[in-house]
Every structure is written in C-alpha cells, then in structure tokens.
Amino acid sequence: MYDSVKDILKDLPRFHNELLELNEILLANLIMIGEIPAPTFEEEQRIEFLKNRFAESGLLSTSSDETGNALGILHGEKGDRNILVVAHTDTVFPATVDHTLSIQIDRVTGPSVGDNSLGCAVLATLPKIIEALKLPIYSNLIFMGSSRSLGRGNLEGLRFFLSNFKDPIVAGLCIEGVELGRLSYTSLxxxxxxxxxxxxxxxxxxxxxxxxxxxxxxxxxxxxxxxxxxxxxxxxxxxxxxxxxxxxxxxxxxxxxxxxxxxxxxxxxxxxxxxxxxxxxxxxxxxxxxxxxxxxxxxRPGGIPFNHPLAKNARAILNELNIKPRISPSTSELSAFIDKNIPALTVGITNGEHLNEQNEAVKIEPISIGIAQLLGLLLIIDRGFNGEH
Amino acid sequence: MGNINKWLKTNTFHHSSFSDVASIVEEKQKQKLKVSLCIPTLNEEATIGKEIIILKSELMNLQPLLDEIVVIDSGSEDNTTEIAASFGADVYLSKDILPELGEKKGKGENLWKAIYQLEGDIIVYIDADIKNIHPRFVYGLVAPLIFNPTIKYVKAFYDRPLAFSQGIRPSGGGRVTEILIRPLFSLFFPELTAIIQPLSGEYAVRREVLEKIPFPIGYGVETSHLIDVFSLYGLEAFAQTDLDKRVHRNQDTRSLGKMAFRILQTFLFRMGRVGIIDKIPKMTNILRQFQAHDNYFEEVLFEINEEERPPMLKVPQYRKKRKLPQRKKSTEK
The missing domain is CATH 3.30.70.360 (Alpha-Beta Plaits)
Structure with missing residues (x-):
C-alpha cells in the first residue's frame, strides 16, 4: 500500500468520499472551537479544548508547553520520523466580540470561522479521520494547536516548540481554514x-x-x-x-x-x-x-524551490482533486519552519469570504476535498516522497 | 419548608457531575433504555443546524446516548426544516402526526405529538433557539433519570455568576417566572417553588409520565406539567440540573404579556379542576425566592402582608373633619 506517489493519488477519491461521512464530527468541532474567543495571548480555553479532543482521540503525551501550545502525538507504525501538523489557535477578534457561529446548509458564518477556527477543527478531527479511513501511518504525527501566532505574538508558540523539541522534525504542514488551493512553500x-x-x-x-x-x-x-x-x-x-x-x-x-x-x-x-x-x-x-x-x-525569506519534490507532489495532489493551485508566499507559520531549515507547506481547507470580518464565512462542501488534500500530503511526507530519500 | 431545602440538596445537580458521558451510555445500555431528543420548531433557521450538528456528532456518533433526534415543526416559513433534514435530523410537520385529531398551533402541541411519534423511554425536549448549544444541554438532563429510578422529570436551570464578591447571590428565573409563576406557586403550590426556573424549555421526562398528563398547546405547557406531575408523584419525582449559561433571543415585554396570559389561563383552569377556584384557600403570606450560597441553592422566605385600608368615607375621623354625618356602626363593616 502506498509504494509510490501514484498509489496515494489513486486513493484520493476514496478519502474524499469517506470524509463526507465524517463531516458532522468536523462541523461540531468547528462550532465548539469557533465559539471560544481566542485573541492572541488569550488562547487558553481553545488550547484546553484541543487537548481534551486529542486525549479523547487516543493521542499520547497530550499536554501544553510553557508558551501554551496544545500538543498530542499519534505514534506511527515505525515511529522513526516526526512530522509536525500545526494550526494556529489565535484569532484577530477580541473576546468582547460575540463569537456565536451560525450554520446554514452550505456555509458556517461567524468571526474567525475561517482564520483559523476551521484549521483548528481539522486538527482536532484529524486523529479520528486517520482512524476511520484506516490510514497506515509510519511516522509519528505531532499535532499542535499553536499559541501566540498572530501580530505581536510573532509565532512565539511554534518557534518555542521548534527550538526546544529534542527530536528532529522532517517536515511541517500548516493548516489554514481558507483558501482551498492556496499553496505556500516559501516565505517572504x-x-x-x-x-x-x-x-x-x-x-x-x-x-x-x-x-x-x-x-x-x-x-x-x-x-x-x-x-x-x-x-x-x-x-x-x-x-x-x-x-x-x-x-x-x-x-x-x-x-x-x-x-x-x-x-x-x-x-x-x-x-x-x-x-x-x-x-x-x-x-x-x-x-x-x-x-x-x-x-x-x-x-527572513526562504523556503523550498518550485521543483522540490514536496512542492511538486503538493501540486499533483491539487490537480488530481481538480483544484487549481494558487501558489503564493506566506508570512505565517511557514517562516518558523524555514528559519529552522525544515521543509514545510501551508494549505487551505475550503473557500471562504469576508475574512477577518465579523461575518466571515466558510463553505461546507469543499471541506472534504481540502482534507483529502491534507491526507495526501501527509502520506507523501510519511512515505518519504518529499525528497528526503 | 424543610422538605424544599432537603430536595434542593439531593435533587439539584450541576451538569459537570455528568460530564463522563461514556458512563451514562454504559448505564443506559445496561437498563436497555432508549433516549429520544425532540426539538419543537417554528422559524428557527438561524440556530437549528447548529443544535443538530453538535448533538448528533457528540451524542449519537461519538457517544450513543441519543437514539434519535427529531424535529417537529409547526409550519416554518423559513429554511428550518430543510436545514434540519440536511444535517440528519428526522423532520416531521406537526400536522402530519395524528392528522385525524386535527391541527393546533403551538409548542405544546408539538411536544404532545412527540410522545406518539418518538420511540424513546426517555424523551428530552430542548428549545431550538439556543445560541450556545453544547452536549451538556442533553446529558445534564438525561443523566439523573438514568442514574436514579425514582426521578421522573428533570428540568434545566441556568445559573452562572461571572463574579461575586460575597458568597451569597440572588438566583431564580426570568421576568415571567419571578413576577407571575413564583408568587402564584408561593401562594398555592409552595413546594413547586423549589423548581428554580419553572419555565425553562429544556427537560427530560420518562414516557410513563408523559403519557399520563394533558398538554396545553401553548406556553402554559411547562406550568401545567409541573402542577400535574407534582399532583401525581410529589416533589421527589423532580430533579433539576444547572446547565450554566443559555444564550437565546430576548422576548419583548408584549410577548411576555401574552406568555403570562396563557400561563394564567392554564393555572386557573387547573385550580378549577382541583376544586379550589371557587373556594380559594386561606392564602399564605410567604413569598419564596431563591439565592445561591456558594455552590448550593437555598430558598429565601419573605413575609409579605398586603393589608388593606377601607375607603376613606368609612373612617369616622375623616367624616368628622369633612363635616359629614357619622355612619351608623352596623354599616361600617
């Protein structure tokens, strides 16, 4: 199983179909996370929620560190490599803003739903998804809801973890709620x-x-x-x-x-x-x-080149899912990986509108495609098709 | 009434005592119980999808506490029924259930028809307008029924102080409760004043109780339930759970007036049925309100004597001052 990139690409439609069944769990997580205010430096409640979800999904070593990141590890079948999957937990909205989300047939609306409550919800649901889809993962997956990311936070949570985690990280995947098709592997x-x-x-x-x-x-x-x-x-x-x-x-x-x-x-x-x-x-x-x-x-600017296998395979996954890749440099989490010379990608999960406004909205239907993309990328890194070997 | 304070200690819970949902499910399965959730709706498209997603995901998919989630709609003109169905609830129009018995408009009608339509041994009712829906709204109400066979009717109340410098704070219900229901109960059914929020729309009840009581079709339904279940089983059949905070639409005073009117109709009708409308009993002069003392609740009694003065024309001093002829003693009664 998954002896080549082709095998992974071939399985993407299955991921997409089976993910539709898990939509309820994801949307429930989105609402519960999204209604917890989390302005930068005040993310504790979201972090607590994520830690509980990690523990309930059977992740090990669920904890938070001294900068307030939420962490949990899914040990791989071989466990000889570590992949960091991260979503920033903080938002641009103060706690005084009404964080009630509303859900319609095709969309979820409310402050921070796209940036980055959806990213956090995907992170919270990912262990269950991997279990439900019976994906054989070789590497250890470290799930991290990062704290103090935006504005004055200056990626403090992620930087702290990358500076203090004792084992090497082979690659990073940063999850952003929107925009599906965005692909960032360089930092400005x-x-x-x-x-x-x-x-x-x-x-x-x-x-x-x-x-x-x-x-x-x-x-x-x-x-x-x-x-x-x-x-x-x-x-x-x-x-x-x-x-x-x-x-x-x-x-x-x-x-x-x-x-x-x-x-x-x-x-x-x-x-x-x-x-x-x-x-x-x-x-x-x-x-x-x-x-x-x-x-x-x-x-500082940097990243992996256009023809790097990770970047190339990421584009192949999007093409396979009929999503037009929108490649743009990023100034977000990616930069912290780049500073440590760790190849990393930022991907978006769905389409959204009114980003960072109180009527921010995300579309429900594309979410399963966005997660299928994420699973494809995880497998590519897990199997070493990202240029390591 | 010592009975009330004893009941408050033993039958008043906080939802956090039941957060281990797996253990509730285990006990439910051991007792082979079925639990149904009924959400009565009328134009609730803003909140219905969220309620169903959260409760279905958390309490059906992840922990099988609920066996069915059913929406019974009174004829919404917005997208309530479409949204509810798209997120996986069983949706019925109230008029399609027992059509031969006719169609009446009102929340109580939907709750009543739920007994016929739903399968559960326990039926949980929650209103559709809860903005901050959370699984506690269901497990907090179901758990006391599952763990305690003598409890038959569990009512929600909401009490979450943000900050209080002293240990004691006032507690209680909304405007209609404090202005109408609590004074009425204090006068005629003092034990029922122990229910901190008698009008809350969230409660879980055993089928064997629901099938025995009548249902007013409108806002009177909660009040009538309390009086009827109390008459049948006494206070011991009740429990109440603090679900922290509930965020919902606020009703304007005019709507509250209509609500109060319906409640009074129901209340007086019941007074008639139990035979006290024509011979009002000697009324007590104790008003029962509530306060929370740190983590427990206690009643506070106020002795209120609303004495009356006679018409001034009947006061001899007044007649004298105004140079009016003094009345004969026999007419001064």
Missing part, C-alpha cells in the same frame, strides 16, 4: 512595526508648526511613501492601521501607525526598516515630537 522577508508619535501635554501650542501628533505622523507617512522600492525582487510597504486623536476640535497628542514591509530579497525588509528609522529620527528632530519605531515581528 518581512518586518512589521509600529510608529508612535507623542506630543507632550504641556506643548507650547503658540510656537510655529504646533500641529499635533496626526500631522506629524502624516509627515512621516509622506516620507515613507517616497522610499524607492524595487520592482524585482518584489517589495512592498503595507500601511495597515492608523490611530490618533480623540475628538473633532482637540489637537491630537497621540497617533500611531502600524506597517509591514515585505520583500522577496534577503535583507531588503531590514534595510527599508533602517530607512524608516532615519525618517522618524529626522521628523522627530525638527518637530520636537517624541516619535518611536517599535519592531514587532521579523521574518
């Missing part, structure tokens, strides 16, 4: 930061240029937009969020800007980061405002 170089501009309360408003924090921050933004960016390697600066001021008629004493620099080139994001620091120092010196740049997260 990235630098994420926040600029804060503070004008002292006792500011002398009579002096020339006394315009407050917003206008000063605007000057910083204008100068950032003047930074020349190369078309190749592709590089962008995203200005993601801006906050400042309190009312119509009070000059703002505080303003902040969140930004992210992304680039395919090694060192490029870092160099632009230095330029932004220079801009901030210059504006600060002539306005008298206190302006600071805080670096929040950083990734």
């Amino acid at each position: 170089g990235m630098l994420r930061g926040e600029i804060t501009c503070q004008v002292p309360e006792a500011y002398d408003w009579t002096r020339f240029g006394a315009v407050g924090a917003i206008v000063t921050l605007n000057e910083v933004i204008n100068k950032i937009l003047e930074i020349p960016l190369p078309r190749r390697p592709r590089t962008t600066i995203v200005l993601g969020a801006i906050h400042g001021g309190t009312s119509f008629n009070t000059i703002a004493t505080h303003a902040s800007l969140r930004f992210e620099i992304r680039s395919e080139a090694e060192g490029m994001a870092k160099n632009i980061g230095v330029e932004i620091e220079d801009i901030v120092a210059s504006v600060s010196s002539h306005t008298g405002a206190e302006i600071k740049v805080e670096k929040i997260a950083e990734r």
Whole structure:
C-alpha cells in the first residue's frame, strides 16, 4: 500500500468520499472551537479544548508547553520520523466580540470561522479521520494547536516548540481554514512595526508648526511613501492601521501607525526598516515630537524551490482533486519552519469570504476535498516522497 | 419548608457531575433504555443546524446516548426544516402526526405529538433557539433519570455568576417566572417553588409520565406539567440540573404579556379542576425566592402582608373633619 506517489493519488477519491461521512464530527468541532474567543495571548480555553479532543482521540503525551501550545502525538507504525501538523489557535477578534457561529446548509458564518477556527477543527478531527479511513501511518504525527501566532505574538508558540523539541522534525504542514488551493512553500522577508508619535501635554501650542501628533505622523507617512522600492525582487510597504486623536476640535497628542514591509530579497525588509528609522529620527528632530519605531515581528525569506519534490507532489495532489493551485508566499507559520531549515507547506481547507470580518464565512462542501488534500500530503511526507530519500 | 431545602440538596445537580458521558451510555445500555431528543420548531433557521450538528456528532456518533433526534415543526416559513433534514435530523410537520385529531398551533402541541411519534423511554425536549448549544444541554438532563429510578422529570436551570464578591447571590428565573409563576406557586403550590426556573424549555421526562398528563398547546405547557406531575408523584419525582449559561433571543415585554396570559389561563383552569377556584384557600403570606450560597441553592422566605385600608368615607375621623354625618356602626363593616 502506498509504494509510490501514484498509489496515494489513486486513493484520493476514496478519502474524499469517506470524509463526507465524517463531516458532522468536523462541523461540531468547528462550532465548539469557533465559539471560544481566542485573541492572541488569550488562547487558553481553545488550547484546553484541543487537548481534551486529542486525549479523547487516543493521542499520547497530550499536554501544553510553557508558551501554551496544545500538543498530542499519534505514534506511527515505525515511529522513526516526526512530522509536525500545526494550526494556529489565535484569532484577530477580541473576546468582547460575540463569537456565536451560525450554520446554514452550505456555509458556517461567524468571526474567525475561517482564520483559523476551521484549521483548528481539522486538527482536532484529524486523529479520528486517520482512524476511520484506516490510514497506515509510519511516522509519528505531532499535532499542535499553536499559541501566540498572530501580530505581536510573532509565532512565539511554534518557534518555542521548534527550538526546544529534542527530536528532529522532517517536515511541517500548516493548516489554514481558507483558501482551498492556496499553496505556500516559501516565505517572504518581512518586518512589521509600529510608529508612535507623542506630543507632550504641556506643548507650547503658540510656537510655529504646533500641529499635533496626526500631522506629524502624516509627515512621516509622506516620507515613507517616497522610499524607492524595487520592482524585482518584489517589495512592498503595507500601511495597515492608523490611530490618533480623540475628538473633532482637540489637537491630537497621540497617533500611531502600524506597517509591514515585505520583500522577496534577503535583507531588503531590514534595510527599508533602517530607512524608516532615519525618517522618524529626522521628523522627530525638527518637530520636537517624541516619535518611536517599535519592531514587532521579523521574518527572513526562504523556503523550498518550485521543483522540490514536496512542492511538486503538493501540486499533483491539487490537480488530481481538480483544484487549481494558487501558489503564493506566506508570512505565517511557514517562516518558523524555514528559519529552522525544515521543509514545510501551508494549505487551505475550503473557500471562504469576508475574512477577518465579523461575518466571515466558510463553505461546507469543499471541506472534504481540502482534507483529502491534507491526507495526501501527509502520506507523501510519511512515505518519504518529499525528497528526503 | 424543610422538605424544599432537603430536595434542593439531593435533587439539584450541576451538569459537570455528568460530564463522563461514556458512563451514562454504559448505564443506559445496561437498563436497555432508549433516549429520544425532540426539538419543537417554528422559524428557527438561524440556530437549528447548529443544535443538530453538535448533538448528533457528540451524542449519537461519538457517544450513543441519543437514539434519535427529531424535529417537529409547526409550519416554518423559513429554511428550518430543510436545514434540519440536511444535517440528519428526522423532520416531521406537526400536522402530519395524528392528522385525524386535527391541527393546533403551538409548542405544546408539538411536544404532545412527540410522545406518539418518538420511540424513546426517555424523551428530552430542548428549545431550538439556543445560541450556545453544547452536549451538556442533553446529558445534564438525561443523566439523573438514568442514574436514579425514582426521578421522573428533570428540568434545566441556568445559573452562572461571572463574579461575586460575597458568597451569597440572588438566583431564580426570568421576568415571567419571578413576577407571575413564583408568587402564584408561593401562594398555592409552595413546594413547586423549589423548581428554580419553572419555565425553562429544556427537560427530560420518562414516557410513563408523559403519557399520563394533558398538554396545553401553548406556553402554559411547562406550568401545567409541573402542577400535574407534582399532583401525581410529589416533589421527589423532580430533579433539576444547572446547565450554566443559555444564550437565546430576548422576548419583548408584549410577548411576555401574552406568555403570562396563557400561563394564567392554564393555572386557573387547573385550580378549577382541583376544586379550589371557587373556594380559594386561606392564602399564605410567604413569598419564596431563591439565592445561591456558594455552590448550593437555598430558598429565601419573605413575609409579605398586603393589608388593606377601607375607603376613606368609612373612617369616622375623616367624616368628622369633612363635616359629614357619622355612619351608623352596623354599616361600617
């Protein structure tokens, strides 16, 4: 059984059919997980739920570590290699948002349902799926709901595990709820930061240029937009969020800007980061405002090449399931694997809409295709068809 | 009433005591019991799919506590029945069950027809509008029946304080319960005041009880059940389980008024049937409410004397002041 990639591809339709039977368990897990709020650094309840599910499915060593990851191990028939399957548990929504999910015939709707409650639900159900489909797995599968992944979390949970787990990991699979067909095996170089501009309360408003924090921050933004960016390697600066001021008629004493620099080139994001620091120092010196740049997260670019067997076989699986692969670099969990030189892939499970909005929704029907894809990839890595041998 | 406090200690549970569902299933199988879930619906498309998915997956597929999940619909105009069927519930239109007996609109009608349609020795009823559905809503109600043969009727209540600095906090039901039911029960059926939320729509009952009692077709059904089961078996037949928090739609005051009206109709009808409507007994002046003391519940008694004053015209001092002729003594009664 499964002596070649072809054998695995041939079995994908069976996976898909049998997975339809398991949809109820998956959707029940999705609802139960999705209704537990889990803003970054406050994922404990989700982690607890995942650990319970792992234990109920018979995984061994179910535990959480000191950064709060949920872990469980399914020992393989040979058990000589370790594959890490990970889904991030944190979401962008604060606990104060109503996390009620609603389910219709074709979709599930509610905050964080796609990013990444569905990924967590797949992770929670995967041991049962492997058991129900009677898949002979040789390697140890380490299931991990990772904590502190997004924003200021900066992949802390996954990085901690990869730095402290004693045995080698041969490959990583990162599960994201959406979008089915997405395939990421490279990471962009990235630098994420926040600029804060503070004008002292006792500011002398009579002096020339006394315009407050917003206008000063605007000057910083204008100068950032003047930074020349190369078309190749592709590089962008995203200005993601801006906050400042309190009312119509009070000059703002505080303003902040969140930004992210992304680039395919090694060192490029870092160099632009230095330029932004220079801009901030210059504006600060002539306005008298206190302006600071805080670096929040950083990734270096890397990954496996297009023709790497893992990448090639991943595309073959999607083609076999009639899904058009959408290959794009990622700045998510993948980067932590890349930093440790571990080949890894990020895959999506289904189609969704309104991502990261309160009416976020995922389609139910494609989920079984997304999981069939995941099982195919697991088997490819498990049997060493990912270029190790 | 010592009886109430004793009952509160022995027959009031918290769902967490029954979280080992496997052991409930084992005992259920040993007793060869069948358990059916009935969800009465009318335009509940927002929540019905979720209830069925969670309960079917957790309590049929993973742990076979439920033998069937049945939706009995009063004629929804939205997608309630389609959604329920697509997620694997058996769906019936209320009018198609016992059609020769005619069709009446109301939740109680669906609950009554469930006894005919469903197979279970135990029937669990849950409302379809629970937003935070969880398996505890079923196992928390079924478990006391399975583990204790003397219990026949298990009612849900919901009590989850977020934070309380002192050990004691008020507990009880919603507006209609506290304003209408509890005062009525305090006056006429004081033992029934022990049921902390008499109007909750979630309960599990043995078939042998359900088939013996009449069913008002509307909102009066819960109140009538309590009075009838109490009359047949006494307080010992009841238990209640704290299911923590229930999130659902809030009803506006006008709807609550209609609910109260139906409940009063049912209540007074029963008073008539037990022969006390024409000869109202000497009324007690004790109102029974509840408080939770850390983890246990206790009743709080309030002595309320609603005394009456006579019309001012009957007060001699008043007549004197207003220079009115004094009434003869015999007419002042």
